[in-house]
Amino acid sequence: MSLAIVTGSAGLIGSEAATHFAGLGMDVVGVDNDLRAEFFGAEASTRWNLRRLESRLGERYSHESIDIRDGEAVDALFARGGGDVSLVVHCAAQPSHDWAARDPMTDFGVNAQGTLNLLEATRRHAPGACFIFTSTNKVYGDTPNRLPLVELATRWEIDPKHEYAAGVPETMSIDQSMHSLFGASKVAADVLVQEYGRYFGMPTACFRGGCLTGPSHSGTQLHGFLAYLMKCVVTGAPYTVFGYNGKQVRDNIHSADLIRAFDCFFRAPRSGAVYNIGGGRDSNCSMLEAIDLCEQIAGRPLARSYRDENRAGDHIWYVSDLSRFRGDYPDWRLEHDVPSILAEIYEANAERWAATPQPA
Numbered sequence: 001m002s003l004a005i006v007t008g009s010a011g012l013i014g015s016e017a018a019t020h021f022a023g024l025g026m027d028v029v030g031v032d033n034d035l036r037a038e039f040f041g042a043e044a045s046t047r048w049n050l051r052r053l054e055s056r057l058g059e060r061y062s063h064e065s066i067d068i069r070d071g072e073a074v075d076a077l078f079a080r081g082g083g084d085v086s087l088v089v090h091c092a093a094q095p096s097h098d099w100a101a102r103d104p105m106t107d108f109g110v111n112a113q114g115t116l117n118l119l120e121a122t123r124r125h126a127p128g129a130c131f132i133f134t135s136t137n138k139v140y141g142d143t144p145n146r147l148p149l150v151e152l153a154t155r156w157e158i159d160p161k162h163e164y165a166a167g168v169p170e171t172m173s174i175d176q177s178m179h180s181l182f183g184a185s186k187v188a189a190d191v192l193v194q195e196y197g198r199y200f201g202m203p204t205a206c207f208r209g210g211c212l213t214g215p216s217h218s219g220t221q222l223h224g225f226l227a228y229l230m231k232c233v234v235t236g237a238p239y240t241v242f243g244y245n246g247k248q249v250r251d252n253i254h255s256a257d258l259i260r261a262f263d264c265f266f267r268a269p270r271s272g273a274v275y276n277i278g279g280g281r282d283s284n285c286s287m288l289e290a291i292d293l294c295e296q297i298a299g300r301p302l303a304r305s306y307r308d309e310n311r312a313g314d315h316i317w318y319v320s321d322l323s324r325f326r327g328d329y330p331d332w333r334l335e336h337d338v339p340s341i342l343a344e345i346y347e348a349n350a351e352r353w354a355a356t357p358q359p360a
Helices: 012-023 035-040 047-060 071-084 097-102 104-125 180-200 225-235 255-267 287-298 323-328 338-355
Strands: 003-007 027-031 061-064 085-090 130-136 149-151 156-158 204-209 211-213 239-242 249-254 273-277 284-286 304-307
Touching (some): 003 071, 012 027, 012 211, 012 255, 027 047, 180 273, 225 239, 225 287, 225 338
Parallel strands (some): 027 061, 211 249
């Protein structure tokens, strides 16, 4: 029996991973205690997605409401799986800049200590298992803001003659920058995953994502850019744009495209690998461009306001250079772009959102 352990399994990426690898014939143990609802409120709860996941996957899926900060519980889970565990997909996280500053101890506990617990349990009980970590582009801090950027009509853009015109590569320094406390805790986790790969020879990878998105995202004000934006358009809830004239740019990758990248690594793993992953030059947008697309798709305007103060450490422009991953896994391709992602988010959620009472 081949067993996959997926943390954050009721979230966007975790549920996509669970569905994908169960579809390949693997048994999946999902680990998720819905801390997202504690972080961001009831509207961000992933319980609706867990119910859908259990219904879809049936006996292929079993669920554990374990807090990954509980090292003993994590170790016991891996001990039960033993040699059957061939894959660990670690998606559980506290994902918000702003929330991390409210409670740094919890943020670091979940993102850093939780990752260490999982790595050590894997090393003890399934050292040959492939360990895939959903890292973040925030490991680079605000260094991307020092790139030569040009303000255009609807977006900021990098000087096309610059060496990073194709996107930010993995060689960008993570030092001497403002990361946010969230970024710092993810840096700690990222380096741990690399070190377990290099020091212990385990097959590990850090995927440093840009904006990860898709129809299963429980978007909220502090996390889940495209899903939350579309939700506000559909429900008429107010939306605030923070800084940079709304022209800040992000690349966006559909959860299915990301999980296909994970699958490529699982089939041909390396030790201590690091990949920038996102929509790259094929799938990116500014805030203004995303708002316009949402309004077109939903057929109604967004009730928006603007605050000139940007979020601390926020990127002005970030597009991932995908060349390292594409070089190692040339068969992988993006199958979604921003317009198609937003259309799918709308089609999958508009009816449910419209029928759900919104917070006052």
